[in-house]
Amino acid sequence: MTATLESVRSRSFTFILGSPRGGGNTETLARYAAEGLPSDTAAGWLSLSELPLPARPSGPLLDGPERVLLDATLDSTDIVLASPLHWYSVSAATKLYLDYWARWGGLPDVGFRERMRGKNLWAVTAYARGDDTDTEPLTGMLRRTADYLGMNWRGALLARAHGEGDLEADPSALARAAEFFDLTD
Numbered sequence: 001m002t003a004t005l006e007s008v009r010s011r012s013f014t015f016i017l018g019s020p021r022g023g024g025n026t027e028t029l030a031r032y033a034a035e036g037l038p039s040d041t042a043a044g045w046l047s048l049s050e051l052p053l054p055a056r057p058s059g060p061l062l063d064g065p066e067r068v069l070l071d072a073t074l075d076s077t078d079i080v081l082a083s084p085l086h087w088y089s090v091s092a093a094t095k096l097y098l099d100y101w102a103r104w105g106g107l108p109d110v111g112f113r114e115r116m117r118g119k120n121l122w123a124v125t126a127y128a129r130g131d132d133t134d135t136e137p138l139t140g141m142l143r144r145t146a147d148y149l150g151m152n153w154r155g156a157l158l159a160r161a162h163g164e165g166d167l168e169a170d171p172s173a174l175a176r177a178a179e180f181f182d183l184t185d
């Protein structure tokens with residue numbers, strides 16, 4: 001199905017940066033991919049290192065990082081988890097952010113489950129060794145999570161990169177990044 005111009009315009013992306021380091025390979029890859037978004041698509045960037053979430057939350061919603069992340073999550077049509085591959089899955093900070101999805105689902109008056117349904121979930125991941133099959137635990141976990149919440153799993157942009165400059169030296173990764181966000185359906 002071809003999207004109308006109207007539906008493409010109304011997309012709003014939030015990039016959730018899950019690497020412990022800013023400006024690393026995953027963020028760099030995500031920023032290359034974001035350059036391929038239509039210029040009138042809203043795109044916000046949030047770093048989980050700069051928005052630390054308590055590991056054992058309880059009680060009502062907390063002001064600060066938790067509220068910022070919840071509001072951005074709910075206000076987006078598209079959530080991009082930009083997480084490096086850590087032990088074949090997402091980083092600990094990304095996993096904790098996803099754990100908050102379960103907490104938010106249990107909070108009264110948020111309507112989390114209803115509001116997540118139909119959103120798009122994407123991943124951007126850099127990894128150091130092996131090949132794309134090493135990311136299967138990460139992509140499988142996210143696809144199932146999306147299914148569980150009635151979200152659309154839109155796939156992962158993957159690139160092997162470890163050192164600084166690895167991405168820039170990989171033209172095929174840059175080409176895949178430029179075309180990753182296909183908003184035509």
Ligand SMILES: Cc1cc2nc3c(=O)[nH]c(=O)nc-3n(C[C@H](O)[C@H](O)[C@H](O)COP(=O)(O)O)c2cc1C
Binds near residue numbers: 019
């Ligand atoms: C705790 C930790 C676990 C990692 N686990 C893997 C792994 O399972 N497979 C892999 O290929 N690379 C692994 N790496 C390497 C990173 O995925 C890789 O260096 C990546 O480019 C880092 O992205 P960043 O610069 O965005 O942090 C790991 C790195 C760390 C720090």
